[in-house]
Amino acid sequence: MNKAIMAALVLAASCAGLSAATAQDKPDSKPDKLKIGFVYVGPVGDFGWSYQHDQARQAIIKEFGDRVETTFLEKVGEGPDGERSIEQLARAGHKLIFATSFGYMDSVIKVAKKYPDVKFEHATGYKREPNVSTYAGRFYEGRTIQGTIAAKVSKKGVLGYIGSFPVPEVISGINATMLAAQKINPNIKIKIVWVNSWFNPGKEADAAKALIDQGADVIMQHTDSAAAMQIANDRGIHAFGQDSDMIKFGPKAQLTAIVNNWTPYYVSRVKAVMDGNWASQDVWEGLKDKMIQMAPYTNMPDDVKKLAADTEAGIAAGTIKPFACPIVDQDGKEVECKGGDQLDDGQIRGMNFYVKGIDDKIPGK
Amino acid sequence: MGLIEAILLSIVTASTPLLLAASGELIAERAGVLNLGVEGMMLIGAVCGFAGAWATGSTAIGALCGIAAGVALSAMFALATIGLAINQVAAGLALTILGTGLAGLIGAPFVGENIIAAPHLWLPWLTDVPLIGKLLFGQDALVYLAIGLIAAIAYVLARTRTGLILRAVGDDPASAHALGYNVAAIRTLAVLFGGGCAGLAGAYLTLAYTPFYAPGMTAGRGWIALALVVFASWRPGRLVAGAILFGAVSILQLHAQAIGLGVPSQLMSALPYLATVLVLVLISRVRRGGSVAPAALGTAFVPER
Numbered sequence A: 001m002n003k004a005i006m007a008a009l010v011l012a013a014s015c016a017g018l019s020a021a022t023a024q025d026k027p028d029s030k031p032d033k034l035k036i037g038f039v040y041v042g043p044v045g046d047f048g049w050s051y052q053h054d055q056a057r058q059a060i061i062k063e064f065g066d067r068v069e070t071t072f073l074e075k076v077g078e079g080p081d082g083e084r085s086i087e088q089l090a091r092a093g094h095k096l097i098f099a100t101s102f103g104y105m106d107s108v109i110k111v112a113k114k115y116p117d118v119k120f121e122h123a124t125g126y127k128r129e130p131n132v133s134t135y136a137g138r139f140y141e142g143r144t145i146q147g148t149i150a151a152k153v154s155k156k157g158v159l160g161y162i163g164s165f166p167v168p169e170v171i172s173g174i175n176a177t178m179l180a181a182q183k184i185n186p187n188i189k190i191k192i193v194w195v196n197s198w199f200n201p202g203k204e205a206d207a208a209k210a211l212i213d214q215g216a217d218v219i220m221q222h223t224d225s226a227a228a229m230q231i232a233n234d235r236g237i238h239a240f241g242q243d244s245d246m247i248k249f250g251p252k253a254q255l256t257a258i259v260n261n262w263t264p265y266y267v268s269r270v271k272a273v274m275d276g277n278w279a280s281q282d283v284w285e286g287l288k289d290k291m292i293q294m295a296p297y298t299n300m301p302d303d304v305k306k307l308a309a310d311t312e313a314g315i316a317a318g319t320i321k322p323f324a325c326p327i328v329d330q331d332g333k334e335v336e337c338k339g340g341d342q343l344d345d346g347q348i349r350g351m352n353f354y355v356k357g358i359d360d361k362i363p364g365k
Numbered sequence B: 001m002g003l004i005e006a007i008l009l010s011i012v013t014a015s016t017p018l019l020l021a022a023s024g025e026l027i028a029e030r031a032g033v034l035n036l037g038v039e040g041m042m043l044i045g046a047v048c049g050f051a052g053a054w055a056t057g058s059t060a061i062g063a064l065c066g067i068a069a070g071v072a073l074s075a076m077f078a079l080a081t082i083g084l085a086i087n088q089v090a091a092g093l094a095l096t097i098l099g100t101g102l103a104g105l106i107g108a109p110f111v112g113e114n115i116i117a118a119p120h121l122w123l124p125w126l127t128d129v130p131l132i133g134k135l136l137f138g139q140d141a142l143v144y145l146a147i148g149l150i151a152a153i154a155y156v157l158a159r160t161r162t163g164l165i166l167r168a169v170g171d172d173p174a175s176a177h178a179l180g181y182n183v184a185a186i187r188t189l190a191v192l193f194g195g196g197c198a199g200l201a202g203a204y205l206t207l208a209y210t211p212f213y214a215p216g217m218t219a220g221r222g223w224i225a226l227a228l229v230v231f232a233s234w235r236p237g238r239l240v241a242g243a244i245l246f247g248a249v250s251i252l253q254l255h256a257q258a259i260g261l262g263v264p265s266q267l268m269s270a271l272p273y274l275a276t277v278l279v280l281v282l283i284s285r286v287r288r289g290g291s292v293a294p295a296a297l298g299t300a301f302v303p304e305r
Helices: A002-021 A049-067 A080-091 A102-114 A139-153 A168-184 A201-213 A227-235 A263-275 A302-317 A345-349 B003-030 B038-056 B059-083 B088-110 B133-137 B141-159 B161-171 B173-178 B183-209 B221-231 B236-259 B265-285
Strands: A034-039 A068-073 A096-099 A119-123 A132-137 A158-163 A189-194 A218-221 A238-243 A254-260 A282-285 A292-294
Touching (some): A034 A080, A034 A263, A049 A238, A080 A096, A096 A263, A139 A292, A158 A201, A168 A345, A189 B236, A189 B265, A201 A227, A201 B003, A201 B183, A218 A227, A227 A238, B003 B133, B003 B141, B038 B088, B038 B183, B059 B141, B141 B161
Parallel strands (some): A034 A068, A034 A096, A096 A119, A132 A282, A238 A254
16 A cells, blocks of 8 residues: 555656656757746646746747747746756756746746756846846736726726735735826725635636625736636626736726736847847836737726826836825835835835725735 | 625535535545545546537536546546556546646647636526525526535435445445445446546536636645545535535635735635634544544455455
């Protein structure tokens, strides 16, 4: 019996490693072919976060053809699994590795120190090495537009927000939404539900139902599936897509969606490696550089459409600042303004407070 | 629709897939076969159920496809564990891995496709009764199927000769064999039944819960169903209670958050699991707690010739 259980575990472990094993180098691959590895936290078919990263991977193949060879590992857990997968890619001869979730951060740094000749790109992290770059999108810029639209179309003045994990990226999104919404309706309310997962369609759907049942009439999410959009469509209220255009799942519900467009960045980084001028850097781009794009504005009156488009243009031009000072936290204390007339990037990236008007507490604080 | 009614409705939806999967596993385990592949069978049921409904536009055909897929996958398990007497734990784990991979493969073209959600029952007047109308008469068909199924299981296990034989095979396969019953055949049927239920539970997710398909969308519900069987100490009545409890805690924690109770959400998310552990501890304190764990659970039976 014990032997058999051992055998089962070995089998399970080797099967789990099997997908990674496809990364083993082919003996006949030419040395000048650049091998690029991708590690995704979700399934490529999540129609959200990992899907968009994979779109960029496919764009790389389209752009460089035979000169590149790509491998991707999907649904890789953050933690030991992530580290093992990243290291396996490095060992298998991948010279450029994109690790696309915040939770891979420490694993990337650890593996990068062991493989100094491999270049690493880590999405949404803040730790760097000479061979580790970081990149992220200014998602909060999209949230500012969403907050504006939401406050305009909400009849009850209650917004529902589905959060994944209470990390700064999500908190800054909630705050940006609230600040923008308050400009339209100073009494706007926001209800926040955390599902403690990036991808769990059933739970995201339940969260959407709970929010709607409690009076929210616009749903926004910082999770990766289209489940909430579907519920909103079903219940006849509005919602915003996340990471990808989700109009297919909510033809009557979707107002717009934040669409992550990684392609230009990924292509430029592959090119940099090929040209031999890749260097560690930290890139944080938004609407201006099109790393963030907005899906078409739908299901709203023309004046709101125009307001949304103007907000988008204003943010891209720098005339509208999502975190313009003064900003007051929920305890009524004014937040120190390190960036002159707006919060500086460090403050936004490390945000761990709610702004005034949010009647809730950040979990674990 | 009042808040309480809305909450009760969501609880029913959240409990149904768990109840379906756990009902099937209960029967398999009562026959002495431990099938840890529930998650894999649910996943394959989810994708095949979706594919069936997508191709035909019919929820019923989708549900049948989900059942068929679960049965097919469990047939492989039955062949390995009953036919070849391979270790059940190993085969079950392998089944989950296989199911996950296979579902991903089959499901690739269906990602991003849409179907119409399973229709809900609507009876004039009855469904409109406040509070209980929608709850009793307004669910989707699969909910009633799940309830009917567990009622039938309870009846068959406790009151019929079939149930007696099934339990005998799970408790003492050697004696059952000596009495002339075909242990292998009975166990195989039980495993296939379990597979069908798990497949239907998976199909419930893609047909009714969130009418789209995405890889890995069972998100561990198969493992919860397995735990529910133990939680229920192999009794159908307790299985219903367990499924509702689990569904209730997982829905209520979301509502508690939306109200703004200020309890850490991480703790809230862990609540259903903590509740399970707590009840297990309580049950075990009450002198076996009336548990009817099959004595031969997990052991292969090879008749001597």
